[in-house]
Amino acid sequence: MVCDDNSRLLHGYLDGELDLIRSLEIEEHLKTCPDCAQQLWGQQTLRKAFRSSNLYERAPSALAVRIRASISQENAREAVAPLQSKPISMLSPRRKVWNWLAVAAAIFLAALLTWRALPGGRGDSDLVAREIVASHIRSLQPGHLFDVQSTDQHTVKPWFNGKLDFSPPVRDLTEEGFPLIGGRLDYIDHRAVAALVYQRRQHLINVFIWPAEKQTDDNLHSESSQGYNMVVWERDGMYLCAVSDLSTGELQQFAQLIEK
């Protein structure tokens, strides 16, 4: 007979959603309760089955085309309607100028808030963030993902020898659910950088690594751009930037695993 309350908490435990005290309690309980231990084993088996399944349903490519078309149609309607319904003379020229200035100021402020934190060596941090997202997107196109394809950290790490003036930290995280699948050379912020490729279910993560040129205050922070999330941190004089379409939460979890 499985203990009711614990069998519910087992799922929180399995998903890494319990606080430390609860987790320890469950671990203690598992030692003495074979029923719950078996439950957990069964749930882990189910999870593995999900991970190795093909249940993730990708959008057919025609759908994106259809959606773009319907949005531009909607857009055209929206753009024309207000001009027709409201005579232009209702807005004085001066008011229009102020409106534009307000928009420009808001955009500038947003850009400042979003990108201030990203480390830029010689370049501007905003540009670095954009370069990183652009590299990530390019890497997802067919044939651009790896120069060296391997799940073995002892193959990937030596591959960078002689190609970079630094040695990037390479760790496989297959057991933690983020298998290493390869690496390649990339070029960010006016220099050659290492890019490691990890996989999380159907999602790919690029980790860009390059030597830090100045100290930053914060250890780990997150940003997002064009729908992609990134987490940036510094370690042993190197910047690491993980970028993916994964949620910020999962990306931070990934960053913490790399640091372990």
Added chain:
Amino acid sequence: MPNVMQAVGNAGRFEEVVLPHLDAAYNLARWLVRNTHDAEDVVQEACLRAFRFFGGFQGGDPRAWLLKIVRNTSYSFLEKNRPVALAEEFDEQVHVRDVPAFDAEAIMVRDVESRMLRESLEELPVNFREVVVLRELEGLSYKEIAEMIGVPIGTVMSSLARGRDRLRESLLRARAKEGTRGL
């Protein structure tokens, strides 16, 4: 002050921010409405709604934002076209505690084929199916799921527990059936 230039900028930004999550949107819709053709219509409708609300998007995680709209659109679709599929949600007849103890050996990972898992997931009532899809396929945290479907985090954990237990139960039954057929 909407005008042509701003509108063009909006569409461009929308495509950059939201459309990278089209696979996530489609996956959720497909698992909620259980049909590829309907899923495409739902996603298109959801994206159009998202575009109209895009001015109100406060930043944050665009995937979670889009998925919430996809979920609402999927439920509206189900209410209108498949009220029976929604009624399952209230079916509390099967109590997981009453199912026979699992034979752990019987569900070794290698034996659980994708096809069986797919069928079992399809059969799950929609309220359990959605949390399992959001957690196992989309990898959302309990907090993100709770915010998306508007329930407390504890409820997410309970629904996941029920959903996964039902899945295992139905996988076991599927295996037993295939086993006897083979004899």
